[in-house]
Amino acid sequence: MDIPSLAFRTDLSLARLAGSEVEDRGDHVVVRTPDNPDYYWGNYLFLPRPPTPDEVADWEEVFTRTFPRCRHRAYGVAVADGARDDLAAFAAAGLETEAATVMTATAVHEPPRPNHEATYRPLTGDEDWEQQVGLWSAGEDVAATPDFVRAKVAGERRMTESGQGAWWGAFLGDRLLSSMGLVAADPGLARFQQVQTHPDARGRGLAGTLVHRVARYGFEELGARTLVMVADPEYLAIRIYRSVGFEGTETQLQAQRRPS
Known part of the structure; x- marks a missing residue:
């Protein structure tokens, strides 16, 4: 599956390093952490785009089949330039939605008030x-x-x-x-x-x-x-x-x- 999101591309790399299983099923990616089923973002489905209202129930069924031990639901979406409104179908189905800011740096400098005691x-x-x-x-x-x-x-x-x-x-x-x-x-x-x-x-x-x-x-x-x-x-x-x-x-x- 194509992953334009820099955040999720690095997330998947780190999941593998941490011992999670990452399975590309073509139309979605499964991230699974069998020894920690309570870890939402170690057990989630990664989708290529935000779902329509008609698609949410289908993804919920896929999640249940994929993670029978997990009581939560968690979904990531591969786009890199979306907005929270793009997740309206999930919100209407009762899920919490989040549009986090992905920050990058190619150089850094000291903060205005560095702490030199620690x-x-x-x-x-x-x-x-x-x-x-x-x-x-x-x-x-x-x-x-x-x-x-x-x-x-x-x-x-x-x-x-x-x-x-x-x-x-x-x-x-x-x-x-x-x-x-x-x-x-x-x-x-x-x-x-x-x-x-x-x-x-x-x-x-x-x-x-x-x-x-x-x-x-x-x-x-x-x-x-x-x-x-x-x-x-x-x-x-x-x-x-x-x-x-x-x-x-x-x-x-x-x-x-x-x-x-």
Whole structure:
């Protein structure tokens, strides 16, 4: 299936690195993570275009057959320049819809207020990764169960240990307060993953400084020419990414239904 979306192209590459199964069925792509069925964006259907109202029920049936253990529904759409209104058929069927901003950078600079108190380095060893579990658990995703979090962090660690990238953290003393991954996804491309900052540490310049440090790692050590990240256009973090040189270049369309 043709995939013009830079965000989903890198998503699929990273899914494979994390141990997920990616199956191209011609008219759609299946992403499956058997050991973590609660992970919405590890178990989803990837469609070539937004569905019409008449097509939604058919895709729901395909999802049920493909993921009999999953209680959620999740769909990505391959277009790169769509808008949330394009997902109206999904919204009418009761799914949450999202048009995220895909941001890219070919060069970066320090944020206006860098934080020089913290230590910025890759996560290494069991203690660091256990703190990553804690950082995930302190986040705002109320649907993130303990089993989901541990499976997700295990996937992050597998990607790091594959040699394709690294998860970095901002540490004050020994405490992990902000983290993010950067992984080589395609030739010349590297994709940011899961930018997180502990609620108690926000507004201190940690995330912006960490994005800048990790971006330099991407250019200098991963050999990337373009860095890619996906951001909620209505969430304040998007200003952090813009402050170090990222610009919005595409839109990523997704629809999901949480378990009732």
